[in-house]
Amino acid sequence: MHESRTAKALGEIKSKGASARLEHFLTQIEKRDHSLGAFIDVFPEMAREHAARVDSKLKSGKPLGALGGLVIAIKNSVAIKGHRLTCGSKMLEHYVAPYSATAVERIIAEDGIIIGSTNLDEFSCGSDCSKSALRVTHNPLDETRVPGGSSGGSAAAVAAGFCDLTLSEDTGGSIREPAAFVGAAGFKPTYGTVSRYGIIDLAMSFDQLGPLAPDALSCAMLVDTISGEDWHDATTKGTKRTEFVHKLDSMPREIRAGVPKEFFSGCDEGVADLVWKKIKALESAHDGFSIEEFSLPSLKYSLPIYFLLAFSEFSSAMQKYDGLKFGMKWEESKDLAEAVSTVRDRAFGPEVKRRILLGSYVTSKEFRDAWYTKALHARSVLKKEFAKAFANYDVILGPTAPMVAWKMGERQQDPIQMYLADVLTTPANCAGTPAGSVSAGLHAKEKMPVGLQISTGWGNDLLALQVMAAAEKV
Amino acid sequence: MKKETAANSTPAPKSKPASKPGAAQAIDAETLARTAEISRLKLSDAEAEKFGKDLNLILDYLSTISEVQGAGEGELYYVKNQNTVLRKDEPKAFDNTAGIRSQFAKKKDSGEMLSPKSM
Known part of the structure; x- marks a missing residue:
């Protein structure tokens, strides 16, 4: 038991x-x-x-x-x-x-x-x-x-x-x-x-x-x-x-699970094997649980959509940190702008600065149509495609991340390599839909855990949690 | 000691330009300096070189967004559809204004926030 x-x-x-x-x-x-x-x-x-x-x-x-x-x-x-x-x-x-x-x-x-x-x-x-x-x-x-x-x-x-x-x-x-x-x-x-x-x-x-x-x-x-x-x-x-x-333990008997092929593109082989094993185990343990592979083409755009919009919102949210209302003290400067810039330079780390710069760039008057507005349109497309997928499937399954936890110090030089860790989780944030992760077991070579991601349609949080609970038991 | 770079003398990034989505252009030295200025960030020479390369690399990756055929779609700012919700205009006093005032970086004895001279 x-x-x-x-x-x-x-x-x-x-x-x-x-x-x-x-x-x-x-x-x-x-x-x-x-x-x-x-x-x-x-x-x-x-x-x-x-x-x-x-x-x-x-x-x-x-x-x-x-x-x-x-x-x-x-x-x-x-x-x-x-x-x-x-x-x-x-x-x-x-x-x-x-x-x-x-x-x-x-x-x-x-x-x-x-x-x-x-x-x-x-x-x-x-x-x-x-x-x-x-x-x-x-x-x-x-x-x-x-x-x-x-x-x-x-x-x-x-x-x-x-x-x-x-x-x-x-x-x-x-x-x-x-x-x-x-x-x-x-x-x-x-x-x-x-x-x-x-x-x-x-x-x-x-x-x-x-x-x-x-x-x-x-x-x-x-x-x-x-x-x-x-x-x-x-x-x-x-x-x-x-x-x-x-x-939690009253999962519906009939569940149609969709597995997007795109979730496994670029995924570590050991991660993919474990996730598929867990999905098959769910199917075997529950009579009404059916699985089907399908294609969700917009998934490959979710990371660009997410980062363009998240950087934009982030740069806006960071504007309030000016060294006046919060903690770090400003020093005497020639003017207000100089004082604020000095505090932000000293207090923010490189990744925060990088995201602020990108967000400011893609929302600036000259470039916003090409980047920010384009991403807003693309988010509409992704959300609609997600809604369409959830009309066909009760739940979408796949890996949570395409890799296992990496060694300390790796992926630090190339920001894209770090951002790619989010490639499978950002779609749910772009669509606003619920998603959870449970362990699918230990990677055969790396001996580190692998996550199974369980996504459901808008407002269907209970089903996601029920499938998570069921997955823990198989 | 960190060497500050004047906005108009930020060195040019050496990475390839990101230019795919529409009329978007590479972030060159001038654009980076202007972006840093409106972001209220000072960049050292080394930071300007590093960020210039990084930003072009990232934008090059994000430029796949141009492939999405979404021109006919609306601009999705919020994922939740709802009308603007207005609550009743009933003022509620916040019970810890002293807690907020105590966080000001610099303040007068009377508790008001001090800011640098702007004129």
């Missing part, structure tokens, strides 16, 4: 108590995080307060909230009132959040125990967590390798057993790719399902909060907790709070 790590954790909370479990996690962090670099900050005092509240409820027989005392780490692009919100950048190194994100408030209200904030590539600009200005994160399964990114700290925290699950953020695959690289589960809900209030916006039409966690059960628990309408974020208007946990 399959029992997930989260099911075991919930049992432990009842038998050992939340405080005892929390101390175990804090000890593990103390022992190992100096070499892993998963956390930016750990909050023992706040976490102990939360745990004591959970234990008090347990003792008095009061029902626990939806998260039932699970220990949760939060990506450091999400605001927790009174704690540093660095986004992995020198620009915000000393910035303290004056309020909490809606998702964080909901986690606390539902008896989640917040243990700390996790590392990320600076302003989420990266796919391996090597670009944080504060510390580098290593993969707990092999410390000579990267944990993926940008939510590499969250992935490392889950894989190292520093927490039960994490709240992370996915703009172009930042939850799913690192989840795949450490053998965890990750889920990006439909755009607009979760309030973005209190997250540092990177590309507002792509950003979405979601879980990076050990399994589909904890993913469903977190989505159920943080989803729903929030008056602070208009994209959530009309969104109801989800109720996925109790439906």
